[in-house]
Amino acid sequence: MAEAEDSNKPLFAGLSDISISEDIPVEGDISVPVGSQNADNDFSTLDEPVKDTILRDLRAVGQKFVHVMYPKKSSALLRDWDLWGPLLLCVTLALMLQGGSADSEEDGRPQFAEVFVIIWFGSVIITLNSKLLGGTISFFQSLCVLGYCILPLTVAMIVCRIVLLGGSGVVSFAVRLIVVTASFSWSTFASTAFLADSQPTNRKALVVYPVFLFYFVIGWMILTFSPSH
Numbered sequence: 001m002a003e004a005e006d007s008n009k010p011l012f013a014g015l016s017d018i019s020i021s022e023d024i025p026v027e028g029d030i031s032v033p034v035g036s037q038n039a040d041n042d043f044s045t046l047d048e049p050v051k052d053t054i055l056r057d058l059r060a061v062g063q064k065f066v067h068v069m070y071p072k073k074s075s076a077l078l079r080d081w082d083l084w085g086p087l088l089l090c091v092t093l094a095l096m097l098q099g100g101s102a103d104s105e106e107d108g109r110p111q112f113a114e115v116f117v118i119i120w121f122g123s124v125i126i127t128l129n130s131k132l133l134g135g136t137i138s139f140f141q142s143l144c145v146l147g148y149c150i151l152p153l154t155v156a157m158i159v160c161r162i163v164l165l166g167g168s169g170v171v172s173f174a175v176r177l178i179v180v181t182a183s184f185s186w187s188t189f190a191s192t193a194f195l196a197d198s199q200p201t202n203r204k205a206l207v208v209y210p211v212f213l214f215y216f217v218i219g220w221m222i223l224t225f226s227p228s229h
Contacts, residue, residue: 067148086144137195137198153184153222156183156184156222160176160225176223
């Protein structure tokens with residue numbers, strides 16, 4: 001009979017008699033901060049006007065341009081990577097180089113594809129080389145850095161187009177040579193400043209050499225550009 005009475009009792013009937021003495025400290029914090037659950041949901045691009053989204057992205061691209069023109073120990077270009085800036089620079093440079101073939105009678109459209117492919121294919125090759133040598137940055141971070149560092153060469157292309165409006169003599173070539181050389185050096189310096197710390201110490205030269213060739217090819221295309229008549 002005792003066993004039958006025990007079986008009829010609730011399973012946790014004895015827990016109500018258990019009390020915790022006030023002398024025993026209870027450690028831990030079980031409080032839930034107010035609003036902590038909705039902190040990640042407060043900001044959403046779906047809730048803001050399209051204009052604000054575009055302006056914010058343009059400001060981010062502009063800030064990365066500043067980092068390229070004034071390279072320093074900063075991880076902003078690697079942390080907040082994007083490909084909008086490199087795409088803009090690539091298209092701008094390809095459009096300005098279009099129609100500059102001196103020994104071709106075509107309309108220049110294949111040259112746009114040529115410049116576009118050289119820039120992106122070269123960036124991919126350098127990125128793969130960096131990863132194979134033990135680089136610690138991601139694939140798209142490397143593409144972002146290499147693409148943004150074309151900015152000085154794009155500026156050099158604009159200057160060269162302006163100089164060529166006054167003629168293509170010796171003085172014009174000398175000015176373009178100085179501008180392209182300075183831009184090439186700045187692009188190489190800026191890209192290695194961002195990429196060097198992510199490479200093994202004993203393999204940095206193997207990473208810098210392809211970057212040097214990449215910007216040298218682009219600089220050579222800019223220097224030898226001559227508008228078709």
